[in-house]
Every structure is written in C-alpha cells, then in structure tokens.
Amino acid sequence: MDWDSEDIELSEEELITLVAEAEEELDGAEGVLLQMEAASDSFGRRAGDEERLDTLFRAMHTLKGNASSVGWEAMASLAHAAEDLMQGVRDGTIAPSGDVADLLLRTVDEMRSLTSALAEGGEMPAVSASLIRDMQSISDRASEEYAGDSRSDSDLFRGGGAPGTAVEGSALVVEIEVSEETDIPAVRALQAIMACEEMGSELVSDPSKDDIDAGAMEDGGRILCRISEPWERGEIAEALHEIEGVIHVRFGTSTGEDLAGESGAESEVDEGKSADAGIARSADTRQIRVDVSLMDRLMNQVVEMVITRNRLSSLIETLSDHGMRDLSEEMQATVEQMAGITTTLQEDIMQTRLVPLDSLFRRFPRMMRNLKKSSGKEFHFQTDGGDTEIDRSLLDAIGDPMIHLLRNAVDHGIEDPEVRRGAGKDPAGTIRLSAFRQENFIVVEVSDDGGGLDVEAIAARARARGLLDSDAERRMSEEDLLDLLFSPGFSTSESVTEISGRGVGLDVVRREVEDVNGTVIVENRPGRGSTFRLSLPLTVTTVRSLLVEIARQVYVIPLGSIRETIRLEAVDLHRTGDTPMLPFRGDFIPLFRLRDFFPDSSGAIAGGDEKYIVVLSMDRRDYGLLVDDLLGEEESVIKPLRRPIGNIPGLSSATIRPDGSVALILDANGLFKEMRRTARRAINE
C-alpha cells in the first residue's frame, strides 16, 4: 500500500472509534475546564493542576491529530486553536483565567456538536469563526510577549534537518469542476465563484470573474478558489453542489503559493455531497453494526464467567478434600466441560472484537502526505501487514502513539534532502509502518532510514533535564540511554510545527502503550535510521499464566514471558560482582528476587524459602526470578491497575483469584529494567 492512496473512506468501525475517542477526550477536557473556571484565581498553582493542564492540552492535541488525519477540517481547526491556547497556559504565558476557561468550554461545546453530527451522519454545523479568532488572538498576544527558546528535538538526530515551518495563514483551496454538459457552463462557473465569495473575505480565483466575462469556462472546466475564512469543508461543498453543473469539489490547503500551479489542483480529497469532506460510510450488507458498548459488556460477562468457573474449580477441590470424592469427580468433569464452552465462547467473542490494523493504517497515508508537504522533506511512506488483526480496544489505544511516532519519523528521523544527498543516500527517505504477529504479541513498527539517534545528545539532554547523573550514566548501556527518550520530561519540542508533537513526548507514547500491557522500545542504526517497536498483547482481558508464591503472596506471571522453570537445588550459581548468575542454555543470565525490586514491601521476607527459578524473557534477553513455590497455571483475567499503583514498573495489572483475593500480574520487561536499575543486591548465602 503506497501513501499515494487517496482512500480515506471512513468505515463504520473507524467512525465509531473516531467518535468515541472524541467524546472521551471532550469529557476529560470539560472536567478540567470546569475546575479551571471555578478556581480561576488559584488554578495552575494547586496540587495536581499541572497534570490537569497536561490532560487538557493532550485532549486538544489528540482531537486535532485524529481530525486532521481524516480531513475533518472543522474539528481540526478548532482543536488546533485550542491546543495553541493550552500550550500557552501550560507554558505560563497565558493565565488560566475564567475567560480562557469559558472560551475553551465553548470550544468543547462546539466540538461536541461536531462530533455528534459526525456520529449521526448529519450535516456538520458551522464552526464559529469568532471562537477560533478569539483563541488565536490570545495565543498571538502571548507569543508576542514571549519569544521562547526554540531548541528542538531534531538536534538529537544526526543530520536531522530543521522541522518544517509553521503553516501560517494557510487558506483553503477549493477546486471546482463544472461540467461542459450543463447549460451555459460559464454562468455556472461564475455562480460557483460567487458562492465562494460569500464565504471568503479575500477570495482569489483562477480563472477570475473577468476571465469568465472574457470567455473563459465556456466549455466548462476547472476553477480554483482560495477561501481565507475558516469554513467547514462540508458546508462549502454543499453550497457548491447546489449549483447546477458542478460535478466535482475538491479541497486542498495553500500556503500562499500561486493558485495557478498544480499545488491546489492536485491536492486532497474527493468530495461527497453532504457531511464532512472525505468522510464517508462504507456499507457492507454482510456485516451488522454492533454497538461497542454491547461488545464490551459481552466481553465483561465472559470474563466474569471465567472467574466464576475458576472459583467453581477451586470449590470442587475443597469438596474433594472433605472426602466427597465421587461427587467431586463428577462435578469436576462437568466443570471441565463448561470450561471448554467458556473458552470457545471467549475466543469467539474475542474474535469478533478483532479488526484489521488497516482500519487504523488507512488514516495515515493522508496524514503523511500532508506532513511531506509541510515539512519539505522527501520520503516514501509504506505500510505493510495491515491485515494483521488486533483487538478493537487496542486499536483505539495505539492510534495516538502511532500518529506520534510517524510524526517523529518525519520531523526528526528523515533528514532534509540535501543532507541525505550529502550522505550519499537517496534524497527521498522511506518511512515504513509494518505490523506482524509474533507468538503471543502483535508487533507494530515505525521505521525510518534517516540519520538514526544520537546517543550522546540524548545523554546530554537527559543530564540537562536532571534525568541522569554521571554515576548512573556510567552503568548504563546504550540501550538504557536510548530508553531515556521515553522518560517523562525528556521531550521538549518547543517549535510549533504541524508535525512535531509539541511537547507531547515519547513518555506519553510509552504510557499509553503500557496502559494496554504493551511495550515500546527503540532500535537505533546510527546513520541509517531507527525503529520504534510496539509489542501488544494478542488478547486484552485474559492471559494464560503461571501462579507463583513469593513470601506467602501469590503473583501471576504470563506464560508468554516464561522460558522455563528450574529447581534451585538443581543448579550451580555463579557470581558476577554482586549479581548471582545462572547458567542457562550455554549462557549466564542474571538472577533476581522480587524483594530486590520492592525493598520496602511489608511483611517479613525471609530468604532461603526459594525453591524455584522462573526464567523470564524480555525483549532482548533472559533473566531468572527466584520464587518460593510454583502453584500452577490458570487463565487469569486481567484487571487493569489504576494509578498510582498502575505506575509501578514491573506490575502491569492484577487478577482476581478464585477465592476473591487479588493477585498482581508481573510484567517481565518492566521488572527487569527496574531490578537492574534500583537493586543489584547479591544473594548472600
């Protein structure tokens, strides 16, 4: 699939996703805004306000990203203005006053009506131009007063060129085609221009009205009009289609270049007669539309059923312990039968929740095309593996991270054409989005063949931001240093470009991916590019796992991350420095205890009870975890952990045990990183 594809049709699925996400972000934003309005005098200085402002900023950022990737211009322009405003508030150049809150609340209201119009397939209400203007003027005033530091992320990337310039004062270019079949095409052309005139204050058209008077358009043809007012595309299209003989309306944006060129004519979407430009619903009669919330309820019920089944099994064991062997055996057989049915049911329901990644990937060619234009960089965009299926909720969750990573690849990955030429590369780079299934994970990668990452610059940035001291740095591998990219507070792209994430950093990407029990890592090829790799669990709500006991606590380890279990007495430990090493498959791997990881955990943790080693594998290597006992396997139902617990690395989520107690699910990746970082204690026996 090449990025030239103009296919930005919005399927039912995508529509639902887009709408649900917008509603979610708007709910979140509204909550913060109401607080801002109520506490305008002290807002911004109270505990947690910083986070609230971030939430708000990101909500606008997400809305903008989503909307612009499908050509939902009305939403995108509102969100862009709101995002700029929020950026100022976050930077402290704009006070979070009641007025600002009010302005943003009105914006949220408008966005809600746009969203419901999209959801219902109705006409897009007009966006209030004055609202956008009011927001812009506040932002403009603030940025005039503040000429900020504009050091950008790009200096971290070898040879990475300057990010694209802001597309300021951009106007909407409308290409109108008038059929030669119609009566007096020239008059229709004139009507079209006049219809545009009613919408734009500084209308330029080619051909002009005088040209038409002089005989242009007598046989129909194309007219380009530039409209400077922020009108909503659907509305313009509708007005134009009202005119007899208008057979095509297309949109593009212009950065002020001459309309006569191909720039306008070439660009963008074909247009449907109503609703928003380019947003169309695809109908497939073999499919039925199912409300997402119904799917979620079904899934929850199946999950409850699995829990109940597990509880029943454990009750039967008790029965057997009480000497009711015959009865319990019979019951056990029945429960197993039921288990089979539940499993099938669960798999089927999970199956219905699977959607091809294409429904997400399809959003990107258009975005990349726009990015190519605004960045001035040359690249090909390729996608691969779009038929890989993924749980719908994961699809929702990775939308933002993918947008971010792709934007980063353009902004910071691919070098300017001259730089590439100088390095002996093809002046046009390649950005590749690919997906595939790897064992129990879905892997989604964003690769570029740009300059790669400059580890030195990353370390320097981290030191400057106080994320790294020289002591820690010495102990860190290159891998660890690259990992700093994902630290909160690392990314500070201050430049306002369409492309860069403007301070919404890779930390957010990591958090969002980890929220769905996925991982994200970066692979660096100095001079040749980098790859950001997301690994996502195949299923969301249950996981085959091993139950282990450590210090009288039950922990759950997903089978997917376990290589092997070994009896401790069967091995000969070695020692490197303070870390005990386990000989494993011709290699030595480090060995850890959970208490190394939670040094303050309550309860007496006596050493010496350990009888087993569970060998876990993470992205690149293996390590051993000492456990007291192995309790058996089960299908664990994953319950997400809420912050602040959800923030603890190494603990991904929790599960409910058959007896109703809660057990924590260990995350092999996070655990390993954290262990290496915080505790390198020896096993002293």
Added chain:
Amino acid sequence: MNKILVVDDAEFMRLRYRKLLSAEGFEIVEAGNGQEAVHAYEKERPDLVLMDITMPVMDGLEALKQIRALDGGARVVMSSALGQQRVVLSAIKEGAKDFLVKPFKPENVLDTVRKHLA
C-alpha cells in the same frame, strides 16, 4: 404558503408556470414586463421571482437591479434562452440567485424553485 412572482411577456409562458407551480401549492403573482414586475414586487413581496430577461418596457436585467435595490434580499431566478450567456453572467453578477434555460423542463423549474425556497 410561498408566493412566487412570475415575470414573462409571453402569457403562454406565464400560464405554464402558473399551472405547474400552483399545482405544487405555491401562490402565483404575475407580471408581463420588468416595470410591472418591480411594482408587483413592491406590493406583493414575493418569496421568489422567476423572471425572463428579454421583455418590453423594461428588460429583466433592469428589473432585477431595481428589485434588488428595493430589497437586497430579493431572490430572483432569471430565465433565458441559450445564447444569452453574457446577459446571464451580468444578471448573476447583479445578484440573481440562479437561472433557468428555456425551453424549460417542469422538473428543472420545480427543482430550482424548491432549492431557493428551502
């Protein structure tokens, strides 16, 4: 009920308009030339004007100007024959909302009328 002013020097044409449009429930007012049209507009304040271009006493273009001067919001649809491109262009520039090409087809007339009265 929407009121439509039909302006044409040909009575047959007015009849056809009247039959067609009153069957659709519109109230019809008629004028035989531009001057009558201006007077009728002033008196009746119709919701829409369907006006021929070539007429005696005062042509449609002049009547259009005067009607627009009376009421900037006046909705006027010009009817013309093919080959009158330049005049239609002027009419559009003078504020005519649309035009119909003769010989008119009933469905075209109805479509146009409905479009502008929506």
